Amino acid sequence: MKGVLLVNLGSPESPTPKDVKPYLDEFLMDKYVIDVTYLLRALLVRGIILRKRPEQSAHAYAQIWTDEGSPLIVFSKRMHEKVKNQVDIPVALAMRYGTMTIEKGLQELKDQGVTDVMLLALYPQYAMASTTTIWALADELVATKFPEITLTKVPAFYNKxxxxxxxxxxxxxxxxxxxxxxxxxxxxxxxxxxxxxxxxxxxxxxxxxxxxxxxxxxxxxxxxxxxxxxxxxxxxxxxxxxxxxxxxxxxxxxxxxxxxxxxxxxxxxxxxxxxxxxxxxxxxxxxxxxxxxxxxxxxxxxxxxxxxxxxxxxVPCLNDEDEWCNVVANWVKDWSKN
Missing domain, CATH: 3.40.50.1400 (Rossmann fold)
Structure with missing residues (x-):
């Protein structure tokens, strides 16, 4: 059975230093984001950046936080719902960092009987610190926890x-x-x-x-x-x-x-x-x-x-605009027919 996993960046649970710090730690300790040796990365991130950045970032997040939560999560969920309602195969939403993990997304699809997953990283242009890290983690999870699942990775859609x-x-x-x-x-x-x-x-x-x-x-x-x-x-x-x-x-x-x-x-x-x-x-x-x-x-x-x-x-991003959601839904429909 086929299914789709949409993946975006992620967000802290709240705009507070307490929640921003572990989020930044996970993000900045990613070897595809800061691509130096582990020891140097740990020294830079945990020894320098995380001493002040959580307070600064928490203040920034507080400026944009809504009653529903992080705008990135809110818009991604709305877009996910619109896409899901247009297709007849399971569609899950995950984030690379934070609590909405790729593992949870794959588990959600597995629980619905999905064995063939279309993996769509929600970044138009390919980059090591965005696309690659999603693909690499998904590969690792399939190899170690979801051996029954096959991934189909959608290439960057910058020129579609x-x-x-x-x-x-x-x-x-x-x-x-x-x-x-x-x-x-x-x-x-x-x-x-x-x-x-x-x-x-x-x-x-x-x-x-x-x-x-x-x-x-x-x-x-x-x-x-x-x-x-x-x-x-x-x-x-x-x-x-x-x-x-x-x-x-x-x-x-x-x-x-x-x-x-x-x-x-x-x-x-x-x-x-x-x-x-x-x-x-x-x-x-x-x-x-x-x-x-x-x-x-x-x-x-x-x-x-x-x-x-x-x-x-x-200019606002595409967010959950109908035309954008229709585009993604059509990609899903085209893939599911093959």
């Missing part, structure tokens, strides 16, 4: 026409009536070394002005290329002229070389360049979360206006 159409339609709808000077595509940042590590050719990814536009097998697993491709296809559909949009990367950690240009630096410099009305879309996420709501809609908004900007609009 129905996803691009849903994303473009959502952006157009939300920006209706907002006469922006510039549309910024802000993607989650990752260390440059992650790009080189996932280069299957071991030589193509130079992270320069041409490698992402030069055809290569490396693009199947190249986050940077896939971000550029998502932007390019959405811009084409929306008919946005050259010069009225750009692409950046957000959420970097100090002490490493991350993908550039940086979102915060670019946004802070825009008013001086004559950009007074700014819209920002975050296409690396399908559900609004800390990075889209607190980092962009709140902090970036404040910084833009403090530097002379006048109007700022953060």
């Amino acid at each position: 026409p129905d996803f691009i159409q849903a994303l473009a339609n959502s952006i157009k709808k939300h920006l209706e009536g907002f006469d922006y000077d510039h549309l910024l595509f802000s993607y989650h940042g990752i260390p440059k070394r992650h790009i080189r590590k996932t280069d299957v050719t071991k030589s193509h990814c130079k992270i320069n002005g041409s490698c992402c536009t030069t055809p290569s097998p490396a693009h199947e697993f190249c986050y940077r290329h896939q971000c550029f491709e998502t932007t390019k296809q959405v811009v084409k559909l929306l008919g946005i002229p050259e010069g009225k949009y750009s692409q950046t990367f957000q959420s970097r950690l100090a002490g490493d070389k991350w993908l550039t240009p940086y979102t915060d630096v670019e946004i802070n410099n825009m008013p001086a360049k004559g950009i007074k009305k700014l819209a920002v879309v975050t296409p690396a996420f399908v559900a609004d979360c800390l990075e889209t709501l607190e980092e962009i809609a709140m902090r970036a908004n404040e910084d833009f206006k403090a530097n002379g900007g006048e109007e700022f609009f953060a």
Whole structure:
């Protein structure tokens, strides 16, 4: 019997240091997120980061928390329900970190008699710190606890026409009536070394002005290329002229070389360049979360206006929009027929 497991990032149980600390520990101790030796990772995370970060992150989470809980969880559950109601096979929802574990999701499917699982990591672009860690943990769980289950991993959907159409339609709808000077595509940042590590050719990814536009097998697993491709296809559909949009990367950690240009630096410099009305879309996420709501809609908004900007609009993620849920449901239906 076939079934589907949808997996997103996860969230602390509450916006308090007590709950944020174990969540951050699980997240940052993941070898696919901070890819150094265990001892160095433990020293960095448990010896340095977790001394102050839980209080800071708890404060940030408190800014976006709703009566229903974490926005990421709330929107993911709503999307899950809509997809589940459109298909005739079991669909479970899990998170990579936190209490809604992948193991619980697989167990839920197993209890319904599922032996063939479509594993959909809810990240449009492939990255080691998002897609790979979900796939690796699912493989480990199947090998050790669910040997009767077979996994079918859905590749990154950054350029799938129905996803691009849903994303473009959502952006157009939300920006209706907002006469922006510039549309910024802000993607989650990752260390440059992650790009080189996932280069299957071991030589193509130079992270320069041409490698992402030069055809290569490396693009199947190249986050940077896939971000550029998502932007390019959405811009084409929306008919946005050259010069009225750009692409950046957000959420970097100090002490490493991350993908550039940086979102915060670019946004802070825009008013001086004559950009007074700014819209920002975050296409690396399908559900609004800390990075889209607190980092962009709140902090970036404040910084833009403090530097002379006048109007700022953060475009919501796809969340539980009907068109997006229909797209996922159609992927499930297509897969279940095979």
